[in-house]
Amino acid sequence: MATLSAIFLAVIATSHDAGRPAHEAVMINLRAVDVNHASLQRDVLRARAGLLMSYDPLVESVIALRKTAATLENLFASSDFGSDGRLEKLLSQLKSGIDADEALVEDFKTRNALLQNSVGVFGQTLTDLHQSSNETVRSALDNVGDLGNLMMRFSTRPDPELEKAIGKRLQRLSQSVAVSPAARQIQTLTTHAKMILAILPTVDEKVASVLASRTPKSAELLQSQYLDAAGQANSRAAASRILLGATAIALCIYVFVLVYRLRNQTERLKRRLHYEQAIAGIKAEMFNTSPRDFPEFMDRALRVLTCLFEGSCSGFAILNIDTGEMKNVHRHGGETEDYRTLLIDFAHDSRRHWDASPSGCEDSFAYVNLTKTNDLTYTRDATISGLIIGSKMPDRQVAAFLLLFDSPRPKLGADEVGLLRASLQTLTEFVETNRREQEQEALEHRLEHAQRLEAIGTLAGGIAHEFNNVLGAILGYGEMALQLLRRPSMTRHYVQEILTSGERAKHIVDQILTFSRKRERAMKPFSVTEAVADILPLLHVTLGNKVTLTAHLCEKDTVIVGSPIEVHQMVMNLCKNAMEASARGQDVRVEVTPVEIGRKRVLSHGEISPGDYVRLSVEDQGPGIPEHVLPHVFEPFYTTKSTSGGTGLGLSAVHGSVCGFGGAIHVQSSAGSGTRFDLFFPARRLAPLPLKSFFDERAVPTGKGESVAILESDRSLLEMYEEKVAALGYEPIGYSSMAALQRAMDSGSVSADLTIVDANALGPDLPLEDLDLVLPKGRYLLLIACERELERGDPLMLASILKKPFSSRALAHAIFDRISVTS
Structure with a gap:
């Protein structure tokens, strides 16, 4: 038209x-x-x-x-x-x-x-x-x-x-x-x-x-008047012709501009189509690329992009704009140091750019043209020898794409810059896709690993329960024998060694139960800083002079819910392992700091959700953990010190305790650079309780001849419980079955002030939640090997619970507390 x-x-x-x-x-x-x-x-x-x-x-x-x-x-x-x-x-x-x-x-x-x-x-x-x-x-x-x-x-x-x-x-x-x-x-x-x-x-x-x-x-x-009128008409006609001519010229210019723009648009569309075809091919290849082949794939992708933009070499990396730390570095051609220098400078420039931008109006992209030092001064504003384009990411990170040219060329237009942005987004998507695939593989591996651990934990928990009965009898009779042997003698020394070995066996059983998550937990708020500071003197004694122990403990916002005793055990196990892995004179560093996780992260052993956490870190300068060993460090009974007496339960117990807290573990280690364990615990905005409230140091209470009925199906344990109860000043009456206890209670021949019931002796016919229907409500003491999930919470709320195996002190306090309550 x-x-x-x-x-x-x-x-x-x-x-x-x-x-x-x-x-x-x-x-x-x-x-x-x-x-x-x-x-x-x-x-x-x-x-x-x-x-x-x-x-x-x-x-x-x-x-x-x-x-x-x-x-x-x-x-x-x-x-x-x-x-x-x-x-x-x-x-x-x-x-x-x-x-x-x-x-x-x-x-x-x-x-x-x-x-x-x-x-x-x-x-x-x-x-x-x-x-x-x-x-x-x-x-x-x-x-x-x-x-x-x-x-x-x-x-x-x-x-x-x-x-x-x-x-x-x-x-x-x-x-x-x-x-x-x-x-x-x-x-x-x-x-x-x-x-x-x-x-x-x-x-x-x-x-x-x-x-x-x-x-x-x-x-x-008439001629004169006509010539005047004709002159005016000719002037108007000439003006009209000039206007028409100017309009025609303007239309011709407009047509030329339209043709020029259409031609440029056609070229842009052709280039865009070529670009889309190349990117589609790369994406199709990405779907068939495994994580282990990802570096080779990124090299091919960068080679394609380099050819598309007629460059000589290119690179991609994700940088921290505060520290300049680089990860996911990929390049095609060029020298690594050149890439590193240019990208680190770009990270610093990006930090200044985004920090100086007004709040709420930040551009997610940053663009920098590069010139060589030997370029002519008057050409630097017109030509470039390379460029870097970056895209802002969470956690103060930036994804950067670097493109260099063999010789200076004119600055890129808006269309080329748009294609560069799309290329950067595509590369970022590739890296994110690869990260998600790696996370998926890691999660699948961890799920398989967790299933194996669960099976092992179930087996270990069952063995520990059975061993608890035997261990309870050994410790009980050992304590009674030690009370009878008051004078120093070889027999007393042997009995003392038996009790010491029994305590060690009890500690191993506790670790197994902790790993299998069948251990009763005290859920109270406390400060991790205070708990670690409380165990530091013992750590100095335990570690000796072989290593130097340094602690950096934050005083604020380190409150979690649980038991400080478990934190003591975790710190003790990790520091002991660090000491054994360190050479004389090296440092072992213990650190407690509050951290904020902005997004979901995959750790070396599990994953962590966004939120506030307290991080407990133990770091050594030892030789590090080999790569093939790192995935198995928390498996029970897995140890590299089998010849020196290692049980393989220390780190398993740490893993079980951290999972019990609802936390996560991240291990960083490489050959020759030391090892760092980071334990993340969910932080709570609660007032911490003093540590002394978690420890009961009261004197052992004794009875005044009160009658105590004992229900235990194991004959040896029943006799041991009777002797312990009698030694504490109570009158024990033992029963090996619930039916015998019920007959005695129905006949009125027994009027016990308290009944001690072993949960294993109840049998399948009498669930724990029906115990109040048989025994006087609130007048019994329940012995269990671990906490159990119940449909109703009332029995556990009314009855005192004592975990097996237990010491005479724990039994004395439990009986005294229950009789005091019921009286």
Whole structure:
């Protein structure tokens, strides 16, 4: 449309003026008026002089004048001047003048015909009289003198004196020949002479009127007015043509710009299509790439992008804008140190850029052009030797794409920069996809690992429960034997060693139960900093002088819910392992700090959700954990120190305790660079309890002969419980089954102040939640090996629970507390 409009306007602007033929016709007719009127005047003069044979030329001139006037009227009516009142008025005047000229011509023709006839007759008669032989006539003619000359002078220039002179001579001539035979001719001469004298002034007057006609003046005025109007119209037409020409030129320029833009758009679309095809191919390849082949895939992707942007080499990395730390580094061509230097500088520039940006209006992209130091100064603003584009990521990180060129080239346009942004986003998606795949593989591996641990934990828990019964009897009888052997002797020493080994066995059982998560937990708020500070003196003694123990403990916001005793055990196990892995004189660092996790993170052993945590870290400078060992460090019974007495339960117990807290573990280790254990515990906004509230140091209470019934299906344990209860000052009554206890209670032969019930002796027919239906409510002590999930919480809330195996001190406090409550 724009092209057609430009052509149409150009044709109109450059074509012949549509009003010029009319203008030329008007000018021709105006000049024809002058020409025709001049012809009329000429013919009138010729007719006056008697040189015109007929009056047809006069008629033709008048007709031509009328025709010209009519033509002008038609031309004015058909042109833009038809509405011009001044031209219309002047044209009317011209027509009126032509009408007056026509009337004068008609009157002139009539009178001039008479005049010319009289002049002819007069001349012929006068000639005939001069040729007459009559002496009278000759004498009369001689008497009147030069009558012919006077008449010729009068006809040339009429004059009253001449007219009188001619009249006198005519009178004398008539009187002289009154009786002559030529009297008739004289009469004819006199008559026509008088007619000439009478008509000639009138004819000359008519001729003068024709010669003085206003028609030429009217035509001149009309022509002048028309030329003024035509000049104004031509000026307007010229302005219109200029406007049309300018519009046509503007449309041509617009068409050129459109064509140029369409061409550029076509090139951009072709380049975009090429880019999309290349990216689609890369993405398709990404779906078939395993995490282990990801570096080779990134090299191919960077090679494709380098070719697309006509670069020489490229690179991609994720950087921390505060520290400059780089990860997920991939490159194609170039030197590693060059990449590192350029990307670290870009990270610092990005930090200044985003920190200086107003809040809420930050651009997620940063773009930097690179120039070489040997580039000419005046070309640095126009050419670049490379570029870096970055995209902001969470946790103060930036994904950066680096592209370098062999030789300086012009700066990239907005379209190229847009493609670079899309490329950066694509590479970031590749890295994120690979990270998610790695996390998925790690999670699958950990799930498999957790299932194995769960199976092992279930087996270990079952074994520990059975071993608890045996261990309870050993420790119980050992304590009683030690009470009987008060004097120092070899027997007492042997019994003491038995109890010591039993305590070690109890510690191993506790670790197994902790690993299997079947251990009863005290859930109270406490400060991790206070708990670690409490165990530090013992750590200094335990670690000795082999290593240097340094602690960095934060004083605020380190409250968690649980038991500080478990934190003691975790710190003790980790520090002991660190000491064994360190050479003499190396440092072991213990650190407690609050941390905030902004997004879900995958750790070396598990994953951690966003939130506030307390991080307990133990770091050594030892040789590190081999890569093939790291995935198995928390497996129970897995140890690299089997020859030196390692049980493989220390780190398993740490893992179980951390999971019991709802936390997570991250281990960082590599050969020759030491090992760091980070334990994350969910932080709580609670007031911490003092550590002393977790430890009961009361004196051992004794009874006053109260009756205590004991239900235990294991005969050896039943006898041991009876002896322990009796030693504490109570009267024990033992039963090996629930049926025997119920019969004794129903017969009234037993009135126990407290009943001690082993949960294993109840059997499947009597669930724990129905225990209140058989025994007096609140007057029993329940012995369990671990906490159990119950449908109802009332029995556990009303009954005191004692975990097996237990010491005589723990049993004494439990019996005393329950009897005190029920009484």
